[in-house]
Amino acid sequence: MVIGVMGAGRLGGAVLAGLLASGHAAGDIIVAEKDAARAADVADQHGVVVHPPTVVAARADVLLIVVKPQDVTVLLTEIAPQVGAGTLVVSLAAGVTTTAIEQCLPSRPPVIRVMTNTPLLIGEAMSAICAGQHAGQEHLATAEALLAPVGQVARVGEAQLDAVTALSGSGPAYFFYLVEALVEAGVLLGLPRALATQLVTQTATGSALMLRETGEHPALLREAVSSPAGTTIAALRQLDRAAVRAALMDACQAASDRSRELGQA
Incomplete structure (x- = not known):
């Protein structure tokens, strides 16, 4: 199976590293990256070959779309003629629906949409996946196998992805926000900042x-x-007096609403 990684930024680079660490041979992975300097770094660091997007799309059995959401339509329009009906398209672009992806690809390939989060960069992601109109259980299983090396994977319905985005996609920011506040509390109470950071970080990890x-x-x-x-x-x-629990629930609701708005846009 030849895997094409479309986009080798921080997220794409982490996915690439996870694939290689899980036993995929560098010769079975091809990469498309428009930034020349980044492309050279990826080739040197991981031993993979970088090609233009159309070449990657023509050769790959599985296409991982790891570009910014605003770049997805342009990329898919460019590679559409090379994407066959048997190519599995796995998109990690936040907010881009399976329907939007399918509309760009006349060959009607199976599409899997993924919502992941930044702990993917250290192999501890929480990824949720859903199937498009032409994808079946075998395609979901393939996507799970590709993502398992960089964290945990759950199958959901696409209607649940806005909630997933609010809870785990944006979730790391909530934790960092709370950790930052606790560190500041430690400083307020007279602890050195480095010690306060160590205490809070290990407490969060252990918990x-x-x-x-x-x-x-x-x-x-x-x-x-x-x-x-x-x-x-x-x-x-x-x-409880400060209604922190209610504030967190309201924050997740706001994130979910915004995710829905972005998806519609």
Whole structure:
């Protein structure tokens, strides 16, 4: 199977590294990248060959579309004559629907849409995938296999992707926002910034791993830290007074609404 990676920026480069790390041979991967300097770096670093988009589209069995959303239509229009009905098109372009992609490709290939997030850069992505009109279970399985080396993968309906975007696509920003606030709180309380950053970062990492490894409901893990009349319950009361829970839910709703608007545009 020849895999074509259309776009080798940060996200495309991370996908490429994940493919190679999972055992795909460099000779089975071809890349299209319009930035000459970046193309040279990718070729030197990973040992892959860089071709024009039309060449990649003609040779690849699977096309990974990893360009900016605003560039997708231009790219697909350029390569449409080379994309056959048997080519699997996997798009990681945020907000671009399977219908929009299919309309650019007269051969009606199977299309899989992916919503991932930035932890993909360190192999810890959360990716959600959905199938277009001409894609079946075997195409979803192929997409899962390609994305598994860089994180976890879930199958969803396309109608759920706006919610996925709001929760996990934008989710890393929420965590970084909260971590930043906690670090500033540590500084306010008299801790050196480097120590406050270390304390918060490791606490966040450990807490996330506890959620994943134990499988317990977050409320139970929170209760285990909240001793009667203790420091934690006093802090949680302040968070409830500030309606932090409601603010997070409102933030996700706003992100979902915006994702829907961008998709329609």
